Amino acid sequence: MESGQDAPLQRTLRVGKATVGLIGLDLALNRVLADGTGSAAELAEAVYAEIAAKNYVPQAASGLYREAIAAEIMRLRGETAGDPGHLVIRVLGHGCVACNNLQKQVIEIMADMGVAADVFQVHDPDEIGRFGVLHSPALVINGQLKCQGNFPTRAQVEEWLREYLPEE
Numbered sequence: 001m002e003s004g005q006d007a008p009l010q011r012t013l014r015v016g017k018a019t020v021g022l023i024g025l026d027l028a029l030n031r032v033l034a035d036g037t038g039s040a041a042e043l044a045e046a047v048y049a050e051i052a053a054k055n056y057v058p059q060a061a062s063g064l065y066r067e068a069i070a071a072e073i074m075r076l077r078g079e080t081a082g083d084p085g086h087l088v089i090r091v092l093g094h095g096c097v098a099c100n101n102l103q104k105q106v107i108e109i110m111a112d113m114g115v116a117a118d119v120f121q122v123h124d125p126d127e128i129g130r131f132g133v134l135h136s137p138a139l140v141i142n143g144q145l146k147c148q149g150n151f152p153t154r155a156q157v158e159e160w161l162r163e164y165l166p167e168e
Contacts, residue, residue, distance in 0.1 A: 011127070014088070014118060015061065015068040024054045026126065029069075033076060040077070044070035075143050076130065087117030087164055088143070092128045093136030095121070102137045102151060109157050115165065 011025045028050040032043045047069045051057070057065055089106060093099030103121055110117060122128060131140055135149025139157075146152070146160050 011124070012120070013068050013072060016064040019118070022051050022055050025051055029072065029076065033073065040070040040073045041066075043073050047073070087115065087141065087161070089117050089119045090122050090131075090140040091119070092122045092131060092133050092138040092140060092148075095123050096136065098151060099137040102139060105151075105154070106139070106157060109154060109161065113158065113161060115161055 012019050012021050013025060025047070028047040031050075032046045044066050048057075048062070048066050051069075052062075052065075091099055091103040091106065093102075099121065103119065107119060110119075128136070128138070131138065131145050133145065133148050137151070138148035139146045139152065139160075141160055142164055147156070152160075
């Protein structure tokens with residue numbers, strides 16, 4: 001690898017019902033978001049071309065990859081994306097005891113409420129920084145930062161989860 005060039009790291013992305021690791025996804029996303037304007041679909045096409053050259057992408061799933069990349073671009077731009085009622089929860093931090101306890105608490109509350117969600121623990125400083133987090137642990141639900149630097153109460157977490165549940 002040439003000096004001065006960023007090393008491509010693996011980053012996970014939700015593609016359909018699977019979570020896959022893609023090498024160079026962060027670099028490609030950063031490049032198209034910094035360089036270009038256009039629709040999420042147009043930018044997703046550029047990112048897809050770049051990651052497809054570095055990763056195995058099943059031909060039958062190429063449409064799902066493009067949709068997932070477009071949704072991630074919309075999330076990074078602050079636009080709404082995603083299925084109503086589908087929860088994506090991220091616990092941001094460095095893997096400390098507080099971060100692990102927050103994740104455990106969230107999963108226990110979800111089980112008690114009968115709620116399903118994708119729960120990720122994020123340790124990557126770049127991804128944590130994208131959310132504007134300065135203190136850990138932090139909790140992000142569907143792309144919205146709910147708390148940082150403190151441990152929320154059970155009632156707070158339940159209230160935040162209810163905000164994203166479909167009306168019955």
